Amino acid sequence: MSVSGKTFTIIARSGGPLSGIANVPGDKSVSHRALILGAMSVGETRITGLLGGEDVLATARAMASLGAEVASHGDNAWSVHGVGVGGFSEPDHVIDCGNAGTGVRLLMGAVATHDMSVTFTGDRSLASRPMGRVTEPLSLFGARAIGRRGGKLPMTLAGARDPVPVRYTTPVASAQVKSAILLAGLNAPGETVVIEREATRDHTERMLTGFGAQVTTEVTPEGRVITLTGRPDLVPQTIAVPRDPSSAAFPICAALIVPGSDVLVPGIALNPTRAGLLDTLEEMGADLTREAVRDEGGEPVADIRARYSPDLRGVHVPEARAASMIDEYPILSVVAACATGITDMPGTAELRVKESDRIATMAEGLRAAGVAVEDGPDWWRVTGCGPGGVAGGATVATRLDHRIAMSFLILGLAAKAPVAVDDGRPIATSFPIFVELMRSLGADLSLEDA
Numbered sequence: 001m002s003v004s005g006k007t008f009t010i011i012a013r014s015g016g017p018l019s020g021i022a023n024v025p026g027d028k029s030v031s032h033r034a035l036i037l038g039a040m041s042v043g044e045t046r047i048t049g050l051l052g053g054e055d056v057l058a059t060a061r062a063m064a065s066l067g068a069e070v071a072s073h074g075d076n077a078w079s080v081h082g083v084g085v086g087g088f089s090e091p092d093h094v095i096d097c098g099n100a101g102t103g104v105r106l107l108m109g110a111v112a113t114h115d116m117s118v119t120f121t122g123d124r125s126l127a128s129r130p131m132g133r134v135t136e137p138l139s140l141f142g143a144r145a146i147g148r149r150g151g152k153l154p155m156t157l158a159g160a161r162d163p164v165p166v167r168y169t170t171p172v173a174s175a176q177v178k179s180a181i182l183l184a185g186l187n188a189p190g191e192t193v194v195i196e197r198e199a200t201r202d203h204t205e206r207m208l209t210g211f212g213a214q215v216t217t218e219v220t221p222e223g224r225v226i227t228l229t230g231r232p233d234l235v236p237q238t239i240a241v242p243r244d245p246s247s248a249a250f251p252i253c254a255a256l257i258v259p260g261s262d263v264l265v266p267g268i269a270l271n272p273t274r275a276g277l278l279d280t281l282e283e284m285g286a287d288l289t290r291e292a293v294r295d296e297g298g299e300p301v302a303d304i305r306a307r308y309s310p311d312l313r314g315v316h317v318p319e320a321r322a323a324s325m326i327d328e329y330p331i332l333s334v335v336a337a338c339a340t341g342i343t344d345m346p347g348t349a350e351l352r353v354k355e356s357d358r359i360a361t362m363a364e365g366l367r368a369a370g371v372a373v374e375d376g377p378d379w380w381r382v383t384g385c386g387p388g389g390v391a392g393g394a395t396v397a398t399r400l401d402h403r404i405a406m407s408f409l410i411l412g413l414a415a416k417a418p419v420a421v422d423d424g425r426p427i428a429t430s431f432p433i434f435v436e437l438m439r440s441l442g443a444d445l446s447l448e449d450a
C-alpha cells in the first residue's frame with residue numbers, strides 16, 4: 001500500500017518570506033513510463049533522476065513482478081533489464097499500485113496484449129476510481145476485465161491470446177487512457193490508432209519514439225491522430241528524468257502569495273502539454289520569469305523565478321487549457337483565494353475522479369478557511385480574499401490526496417491563522433521531500449502525530 005504508516009498531521013503557519021532554490025524531484029509521468037518502456041525493451045535501460053515517490057516505486061515493483069530486473073543504485077539512479085515487447089510473464093501475486101492512477105492504468109495497457117491474467121489492486125482512493133475508461137478500449141484488443149461493480153479495483157485482467165490492433169477515439173481527455181492503448185498496441189500486430197480531441201500530455205509518444213517505435217501524430221479536424229506500428233524491437237535507453245512541473249507548482253505558487261518571497265525553481269520542463277499553469281499565473285499578474293531557457297533531452301526546459309506578487313487578480317481559465325494543467329487546479333485555487341476578484345475554472349469534470357473529488361475536497365477546505373467557492377458538475381469558481389485576506393484557521397481533510405495536502409499547506413503559509421492537514425502521508429506518493437524542501441525555503445511547517 002502506498003499511503004501507509006501512522007497518520008500524522010502537518011500544520012502550516014505564516015512567517016517570513018520564502019527564498020532560495022527549490023530543486024524539485026523527477027517527473028512522475030516520465031518516471032512511470034521510463035520503468036515500463038525499459039521493461040518492454042531488450043537489454044538495460046539506465047534512468048537518472050527517477051522520482052522516488054510511492055507511486056513510482058509501486059510501478060518499479062510491478063515491473064519486477066512481470067519479469068524485468070529492476071535495480072536501484074542510489075541517488076535516484078535505476079536500471080531496468082527489460083524482457084522485450086510480448087515478454088512479460090504472469091505474476092504469481094496481486095499487483096498493488098497503491099495510490100497511483102497512472103501506474104495501474106498504464107500497467108493494464110502494457111499487460112492487455114499478453115496471454116496471461118493479472119490481478120490489480122490499490123488503496124482506498126484508487127479503488128474508488130473508474131477503470132472502465134481503460135478496460136473498454138483494452139477489450140477491443142481482446143482483453144477481458146472482471147472487477148468490482150462499476151469497473152473498480154480490485155480487478156483481474158485476462159490479456160488477449162491473439163491481440164488485434166485497435167482504432168479508438170478517447171471519450172475523455174486523458175493521457176492515461178491514450179497511453180494504456182498505445183502500450184497495449186505495442187504487442188498487437190499492425191497499426192493501433194488513438195484519436196484524442198484535445199491534446200493531453202505526450203510523454204508516451206515521445207518516449208516510444210526514443211525507444212525506437214514508429215509513432216506518428218497528425219493534427220486533423222477530428223483531433224490528434226496517433227498511430228503506432230505494433231511489435232517493434234524496443235531499444236534500451238539512457239533516460240534523464242526532468243524535474244516535475246506539477247511538483248514545481250507548489251514552491252512557485254507559495255512564492256507568489258507569501259510577502260517578500262523570491263524563489264528559483266531550476267530545470268522545469270516547458271512541454272506545452274504540461275505548462276498551462278504558468279500561462280494562467282502570468283495572466284493573473286504573477287511575477288514569473290523563465291530563465292536559461294534551453295533544450296534537454298528533446299524537451300524545452302527553463303529555470304523559473306517566482307516573486308511575491310501583490311497584484312494577483314482572478315481570471316477565467318480557458319476550458320481548452322484544462323488538460324495542460326489538470327493536476328495544478330488545486331494549487332491554482334489557493335492562488336485564486338489570495339488574489340482579488342473571481343477565478344472561473346470551467347471544463348474541469350475530470351477533477352472529480354482523481355485521488356479524491358478535487359473540486360469537492362478543495363471547496364470544503366477553502367470554505368472552512370473563509371474563502372467563497374461555488375461549484376457545479378464540471379466547473380468551480382473561487383472568489384479571492386485579496387492579498388493577506390484569507391482567514392485560515394482550519395483543519396482540512398485530505399482524503400488520501402497528495403495534491404490536496406500540499407495545496408492547503410501552501411495556503412497556510414499565506415493565511416492569517418494556521419492551516420492544518422489531517423493526514424500528511426499521501427504527500428510521499430509524488431513529492432517525498434516536500435516538507436524538507438519547503439522548510440529549506442523558510443516555510444513554517446510542523447508535524448504532529450494525529
Ligand SMILES: O=C(O)C1=C[C@@H](OP(=O)(O)O)[C@@H](O)[C@H](O)C1
Pocket residue numbers: 028029030102173174175176177179201326327350
Ligand atoms: O499520464 C499521466 O502520467 C497522467 C495523466 C493525468 O491523468 P488523466 O490521464 O487521467 O487526465 C494526470 O492527472 C496524472 O497525474 C498523470
Ligand SMILES: C=C(OP(=O)(O)O)C(=O)O
Pocket residue numbers: 055099100101102103327354355403430
Ligand atoms: C492525478 C494524479 O495522479 P494519478 O492519476 O497517477 O493517481 C496526480 O498526481 O495528481
